[in-house]
Amino acid sequence: MTHRTVGHPPGLPDDPRADVTAPTPECPVEITLAVLQGRWTTLVIRELLRGDRSYGELRAALPALSDKVLSDRLVQLTRTGVVERHRHPAWPPRVLYTLTPTGHSLGPVLQALWDWGARASGPDSATGPSRTPTRV
Amino acid sequence: MTHRTVGHPPGLPDDPRADVTAPTPECPVEITLAVLQGRWTTLVIRELLRGDRSYGELRAALPALSDKVLSDRLVQLTRTGVVERHRHPAWPPRVLYTLTPTGHSLGPVLQALWDWGARASGPDSATGPSRTPTRV
DNA sequence: CTGAATCCCTGCCGATACTG
DNA sequence: CAGTATCGGCAGGGATTCAG
Numbered sequence: 001m002t003h004r005t006v007g008h009p010p011g012l013p014d015d016p017r018a019d020v021t022a023p024t025p026e027c028p029v030e031i032t033l034a035v036l037q038g039r040w041t042t043l044v045i046r047e048l049l050r051g052d053r054s055y056g057e058l059r060a061a062l063p064a065l066s067d068k069v070l071s072d073r074l075v076q077l078t079r080t081g082v083v084e085r086h087r088h089p090a091w092p093p094r095v096l097y098t099l100t101p102t103g104h105s106l107g108p109v110l111q112a113l114w115d116w117g118a119r120a121s122g123p124d125s126a127t128g129p130s131r132t133p134t135r136v
Numbered sequence: 137m138t139h140r141t142v143g144h145p146p147g148l149p150d151d152p153r154a155d156v157t158a159p160t161p162e163c164p165v166e167i168t169l170a171v172l173q174g175r176w177t178t179l180v181i182r183e184l185l186r187g188d189r190s191y192g193e194l195r196a197a198l199p200a201l202s203d204k205v206l207s208d209r210l211v212q213l214t215r216t217g218v219v220e221r222h223r224h225p226a227w228p229p230r231v232l233y234t235l236t237p238t239g240h241s242l243g244p245v246l247q248a249l250w251d252w253g254a255r256a257s258g259p260d261s262a263t264g265p266s267r268t269p270t271r272v
Numbered sequence: 273c274t275g276a277a278t279c280c281c282t283g284c285c286g287a288t289a290c291t292g
Numbered sequence: 293c294a295g296t297a298t299c300g301g302c303a304g305g306g307a308t309t310c311a312g
Contacts, residue, residue: 028253049149112248117164
């Protein structure tokens with residue numbers, strides 16, 4: 001297939017800004033993937049999409065996640081503007097993690113990832129991805 | 137925000153299948169991220185979204201991409217059912233790489249990634265991701 | 273022209289132990 | 293309760309070289 005589907009709206013891959021020839025951090029796709037990158041990252045985001053969570057609640061929801069990595073992920077997500085920390089100066093010390101509006105807007109992105117993965121691994125996926133545990 | 141937006145269609149994070157507590161390869165989100173994973177992967181897909189390409193054409197389009205990684209990516213994408221190899225028994229030997237229907241259906245996924253990244257890094261992104269070259 | 277094989281280096285992730 | 297410090301294993305990715 002050398003022709004292009006006609007009439008589709010401007011967007012990838014036709015957007016001229018998509019003409020980068022190397023994986024630059026300025027590419028919007030790379031930006032999003034960088035935010036989502038790292039083991040456990042999407043699961044932490046999913047948990048926070050369900051509502052605010054304390055550190056302990058996150059740990060309880062993801063038991064196999066070590067303190068170090070959870071801490072790393074929360075720092076990472078805070079740096080990228082997806083998550084906000086809210087320290088409550090009470091006793092016992094309680095810290096709430098919440099998604100920023102930007103973080104909430106990741107919902108549709110995760111949905112798109114879910115939809116493709118569900119379809120590609122579905123019952124009639126002759127050409128779908130193999131189940132090779134490639135890991136993310 | 138402890139309440140949930142009312143009336144939105146069933147989907148992440150409310151889908152019961154999204155209740156995994158560890159990054160399992162069976163999770164549709166992980167499947168998609170695994171397919172997209174790796175430096176240069178999305179750029180190779182983008183190039184093929186624009187049309188069929190030979191090995192040399194891909195190399196020309198992505199000059200900074202080494203043979204090893206290009207080869208690796210093409211194998212990876214072929215294994216995951218996104219790309220197909222078409223060997224032409226002529227001389228000089230020419231091999232065409234094309235996207236499968238599954239591969240083409242990655243278009244909307246990349247678009248979603250693009251849209252979020254563009255918005256989050258846009259002009260009014262007070263809470264957007266920092267430009268820290270986290271790399272993907 | 274189209275790749276595969278090798279080498280090395282870097283950075284992620286996990287386990288464990290310790291602090292405000 | 294909510295993290296940080298340190299260490300080590302392992303896999304990903306780049307450069308180079310060789311083969312069909």
